[in-house]
Amino acid sequence: MGVRGGCTLLALGAALTACAWLLGSAAADGEPGAAGMRRRRRLHQEDGISFEYHRYPELREALVSVWLQCPSVSRIYTVGRSFEGRELLVIELSDNPGEHEPGEPEFKYIGNMHGNEAVGRELLIFLAQYLCNEYQKGNETVINLIHNTRIHIMPSLNPDGFEKAASQPGELKDWFVGRSNAQGIDLNRNFPDLDRIVYVNEREGGPNNHLLKNMKKIVDQNTKLAPETKAVIHWIMDIPFVLSANLHGGDLVANYPYDETRSGSAHEYSPCPDDATFQSLARGYSSFNPAMSDPNRPPCRKNDDDSSFVDGTTNGGAWYSVPGGMQDFNYLSSNCFEITVELSCDKFPPEETLKSYWEDNKNSLMNYLEQIHRGVKGFVRDLQGKPIANATISVEGIDHDITTAKDGDYWRLLVPGNYRLTASAPGYLAITKKVAVPYSPAVGVDFELESLSERKEEEKEELMEWWKMMSETLNF
Amino acid sequence: MGLLQMGTMIQVLALVLSQIHAFPKPEGIQDKSLHNRELSVERPLKEQIAEAETDQILKIAPPENKAGERNYSSDNLNLLKAIGEKEKKEKERKSLQNSPHNKKLIMEEVDSTKNRRLVDDYDSTKSGLENKSQDDPDGLHQLDGTPLTAEDIVQKIATRIYEENDRGVFDKIVSKLLNLGLITESQANTLEDEVAEVLQKLISKEARNNEEEPDYPSSRTENYAENLPEKTTIKPAIQGGLTNGESDDTVHKTWTIPNTLERRNKLYTEDNFDDLQYFPNFYALLKSIDSEKEAKEKETLITIMKTLIDFVKMMVKYGTISPEEGVSYLENLDATIALQTKNKLDKNAADNKNRFIPDKSHEEADSTKEEAAKMEKEYGTQKDSTKDGSNTEKNEEPKGKTEAYLEAIRKNIEWLKKHDKQGNKEDYDLSKMKDFINQQADIYVEKGILDEQEAETIKRIYSSL
Numbered sequence: 001m002g003v004r005g006g007c008t009l010l011a012l013g014a015a016l017t018a019c020a021w022l023l024g025s026a027a028a029d030g031e032p033g034a035a036g037m038r039r040r041r042r043l044h045q046e047d048g049i050s051f052e053y054h055r056y057p058e059l060r061e062a063l064v065s066v067w068l069q070c071p072s073v074s075r076i077y078t079v080g081r082s083f084e085g086r087e088l089l090v091i092e093l094s095d096n097p098g099e100h101e102p103g104e105p106e107f108k109y110i111g112n113m114h115g116n117e118a119v120g121r122e123l124l125i126f127l128a129q130y131l132c133n134e135y136q137k138g139n140e141t142v143i144n145l146i147h148n149t150r151i152h153i154m155p156s157l158n159p160d161g162f163e164k165a166a167s168q169p170g171e172l173k174d175w176f177v178g179r180s181n182a183q184g185i186d187l188n189r190n191f192p193d194l195d196r197i198v199y200v201n202e203r204e205g206g207p208n209n210h211l212l213k214n215m216k217k218i219v220d221q222n223t224k225l226a227p228e229t230k231a232v233i234h235w236i237m238d239i240p241f242v243l244s245a246n247l248h249g250g251d252l253v254a255n256y257p258y259d260e261t262r263s264g265s266a267h268e269y270s271p272c273p274d275d276a277t278f279q280s281l282a283r284g285y286s287s288f289n290p291a292m293s294d295p296n297r298p299p300c301r302k303n304d305d306d307s308s309f310v311d312g313t314t315n316g317g318a319w320y321s322v323p324g325g326m327q328d329f330n331y332l333s334s335n336c337f338e339i340t341v342e343l344s345c346d347k348f349p350p351e352e353t354l355k356s357y358w359e360d361n362k363n364s365l366m367n368y369l370e371q372i373h374r375g376v377k378g379f380v381r382d383l384q385g386k387p388i389a390n391a392t393i394s395v396e397g398i399d400h401d402i403t404t405a406k407d408g409d410y411w412r413l414l415v416p417g418n419y420r421l422t423a424s425a426p427g428y429l430a431i432t433k434k435v436a437v438p439y440s441p442a443v444g445v446d447f448e449l450e451s452l453s454e455r456k457e458e459e460k461e462e463l464m465e466w467w468k469m470m471s472e473t474l475n476f
Numbered sequence: 477m478g479l480l481q482m483g484t485m486i487q488v489l490a491l492v493l494s495q496i497h498a499f500p501k502p503e504g505i506q507d508k509s510l511h512n513r514e515l516s517v518e519r520p521l522k523e524q525i526a527e528a529e530t531d532q533i534l535k536i537a538p539p540e541n542k543a544g545e546r547n548y549s550s551d552n553l554n555l556l557k558a559i560g561e562k563e564k565k566e567k568e569r570k571s572l573q574n575s576p577h578n579k580k581l582i583m584e585e586v587d588s589t590k591n592r593r594l595v596d597d598y599d600s601t602k603s604g605l606e607n608k609s610q611d612d613p614d615g616l617h618q619l620d621g622t623p624l625t626a627e628d629i630v631q632k633i634a635t636r637i638y639e640e641n642d643r644g645v646f647d648k649i650v651s652k653l654l655n656l657g658l659i660t661e662s663q664a665n666t667l668e669d670e671v672a673e674v675l676q677k678l679i680s681k682e683a684r685n686n687e688e689e690p691d692y693p694s695s696r697t698e699n700y701a702e703n704l705p706e707k708t709t710i711k712p713a714i715q716g717g718l719t720n721g722e723s724d725d726t727v728h729k730t731w732t733i734p735n736t737l738e739r740r741n742k743l744y745t746e747d748n749f750d751d752l753q754y755f756p757n758f759y760a761l762l763k764s765i766d767s768e769k770e771a772k773e774k775e776t777l778i779t780i781m782k783t784l785i786d787f788v789k790m791m792v793k794y795g796t797i798s799p800e801e802g803v804s805y806l807e808n809l810d811a812t813i814a815l816q817t818k819n820k821l822d823k824n825a826a827d828n829k830n831r832f833i834p835d836k837s838h839e840e841a842d843s844t845k846e847e848a849a850k851m852e853k854e855y856g857t858q859k860d861s862t863k864d865g866s867n868t869e870k871n872e873e874p875k876g877k878t879e880a881y882l883e884a885i886r887k888n889i890e891w892l893k894k895h896d897k898q899g900n901k902e903d904y905d906l907s908k909m910k911d912f913i914n915q916q917a918d919i920y921v922e923k924g925i926l927d928e929q930e931a932e933t934i935k936r937i938y939s940s941l
Contacts, residue, residue, distance in 0.1 A: 048883070061877050064926060068884035068934065070891075071913060076925050087924050136891040 080231030102407035115161015115178035120247025259316030270317030286312030300345030375414035634674035
């Protein structure tokens with residue numbers, strides 16, 4: 001009986017297996033039609049990355065797709081709206097999206113600040129998709145990056161400008177159309193000019209970091225600031241960014257601070273206190289881009305002066321003076337180190353070239369991300385273990401201090417060498433430690449600061465002890 | 477060509493085997509003995525119900541142990557012990573509510589059930605152990621004697637997992653099937669889903685049942701009555717596989733023919749062919765599958781055939797059918813193979829292309845493709861997308877966007893499954909993910925990141941999974 005039944009079962013099984021295969025083959029017929037319809041939109045698709053220009057709706061769709069594919073490590077948010085009301089979208093990739101984990105450094109990429117410099121915008125969309133894909137494939141480098149960093153990607157800071165630029169007919173796009181925002185403001189000249197203040201302070205004494213306290217109030221009251229600029233400033237104030245890059249087009253170089261010349265002349269090498277660090281960071285991008293780091297590369301245009309370019313990098317002021325730029329604003333108002341990367345001689349190249357731009361820049365983008373895990377990092381706490389926010393970390397020999405974030409955590413990017421780091425905070429006794437810094441990874445150094453009142457108490461106790469001892473001795 | 481023939485073979489087998497009901501049904505004998513049993517003794521209604529339930533559990537218990545396999549006899553013993561205990565507990569509970577004097581009787585029932593053979597014709601000198609194993613094939617029939625459907629198999633697997641409280645059962649089954657190449661990864665995943673679903677139902681049902689006086693037999697048959705046709709495509713693959721997997725072990729143990737023990741390890745032993753020489757057509761078919769690549773297919777075919785032969789041999793041995801009937805059946809099988817092979821080969825040219833993408837298409841046929849087809853219909857005709865913002869772009873966009881979202885969601889689910897499997901977690905993360913996505917989608921709509929329509933689409937896709 002049972003055997004009998006078993007036979008029936010087998011029969012059923014085999015029969016239905018056959019049905020399954022038939023079904024499968026039938027379903028296969030549905031494929032070609034659908035593929036044809038998708039043809040136009042997925043011109044050069046590879047692993048979910050479509051190498052074509054994304055207008056605002058497509059940009060949004062692309063980011064949403066990344067989020068849908070990797071919802072456990074990604075989150076979309078907006079830092080504000082452009083003048084014409086488009087969301088300034090950011091996609092965040094991290095193992096705990098939406099949260100700052102104490103000790104986890106924050107990174108940002110911003111593209112398309114000039115609306116007609118389009119390559120950066122596209123590269124960042126590709127990057128987001130790439131990181132998600134690789135994460136799911138088990139790529140260890142990517143997994144480690146995402147688990148140990150909070151990566152923020154803003155493909156376009158000037159979506160209005162891009163729409164204007166992209167709407168131009170024909171392949172050749174004008175050098176200027178779409179560059180500024182909808183109000184005609186050049187966003188990369190719109191930031192408060194902190195360079196000038198710093199230069200004054202250098203002469204007459206004064207701080208050179210975290211200038212402009214009460215930043216938010218000043219920003220909100222300033223009528224000259226574009227909504228996009230304001231949004232970014234708030235963003236910088238809210239999140240303790242450590243490293244950043246600002247993607248542009250029109251040339252092929254990695255540019256670092258200061259952008260504005262000290263003397264006010266048109267070209268002058270204007271180093272910042274972290275010049276050595278910045279050179280290393282900039283090379284961290286350019287050296288992985290074959291075209292950018294090619295020493296024999298001819299300049300983008302015949303009469304271009306690229307004499308300041310070294311290894312695909314340049315000091316901002318040495319190249320040409322830029323006041324009110326976002327890069328220097330980062331360095332002088334916050335802890336964030338930002339460089340400006342020019343990705344293409346052509347600001348808005350033909351769509352077919354996008355794939356090759358991705359190939360050229362993929363490794364640079366990844367390697368630059370990893371630069372965040374360099375130098376020294378750690379926590380500043382009091383003797384009870386409570387974090388001390390806004391404590392100062394100064395490095396002997398480098399006239400630029402950084403501060404600790406809300407959880408007492410800090411990240412000090414440094415090139416390899418021996419340093420003395422000092423942690424200090426109002427009401428606390430400063431502590432200095434010696435650190436030997438390799439190329440990478442970052443060295444962990446924590447500080448436990450004793451508050452002044454605690455020290456006073458200690459001293460009082462010591463004094464009492466001594467007095468007791470003395471009086472006992474004398475009275476004996 | 478081998479793959480083709482294999483497919484042909486399977487289909488042929490399928491067709492052939494589905495005509496088995498031409499064969500004399502021995503169920504009548506079984507029912508008769510059951511019947512007789514019940515009439516011979518007057519027992520309280522509750523006991524009879526309990527007994528029926530126990531029988532059912534025995535049948536359910538090892539759904540994959542068909543064809544009287546012996547290898548898992550110790551497993552069965554433990555299982556039955558566990559069942560017996562469970563039975564005991566339930567009965568104790570029940571009896572506490574009822575009159576105490578029934579308790580003793582009920583306990584006896586449990587014990588005596590273990591020894592009772594459902595087919596009295598079985599050799600009474602055999603130990604209770606083996607008889608239990610022989611009982612197992614009965615698990616293929618429901619109480620009312622109708623053959624099980626694919627849905628039932630899932631039910632049984634789920635029940636077994638539940639009762640053993642070990643999902644290793646499922647993993648064992650699935651890995652066997654995968655090794656035999658009878659199911660693909662995605663089919664395995666789908667099966668897992670379905671089993672999980674049923675398991676969940678079981679658990680909640682049990683919880684409910686524990687609170688009230690249940691009517692066990694009827695609630696069980698209730699589940700069996702559900703036959704969802706769309707699921708049949710996957711599970712019977714399991715059935716076939718289960719049978720094959722277990723019968724290998726069967727052959728291993730039951731037959732005292734020399735070389736039996738080596739049979740399992742050798743891929744192409746002469747023994748296989750010895751047995752099969754009585755089936756010239758099948759033999760010819762096997763011979764024609766020569767290449768390295770098709771080694772696995774060949775092995776599967778051989779296993780299938782051997783299983784059939786073993787079934788028949790056992791039926792003959794235990795007198796379920798007469799030897800002549802067995803022989804004639806097998807001869808019929810061979811003849812039908814010849815005929816069907818010939819017919820199928822004529823049609824193969826057209827099917828050739830489609831054969832090679834069954835798995836992928838099938839997987840898509842599951843939920844995402846249905847969903848895509850639904851979406852496509854909703855959004856109207858398709859046109860090439862242009863970048864100048866004309867109205868035609870609008871029609872194309874929603875569809876392209878939906879597809880993109882679908883694709884992304886699918887990748888996420890796949891990754892989730894793979895990720896969870898490695899972490900040995902249950903796949904209930906899917907519902908957590910669903911909730912999370914729904915929540916996030918709403919937040920995104922508020923923030924202006926998604927528009928309402930998109931959020932609806934995404935929620936709908938997730939709810940269809």
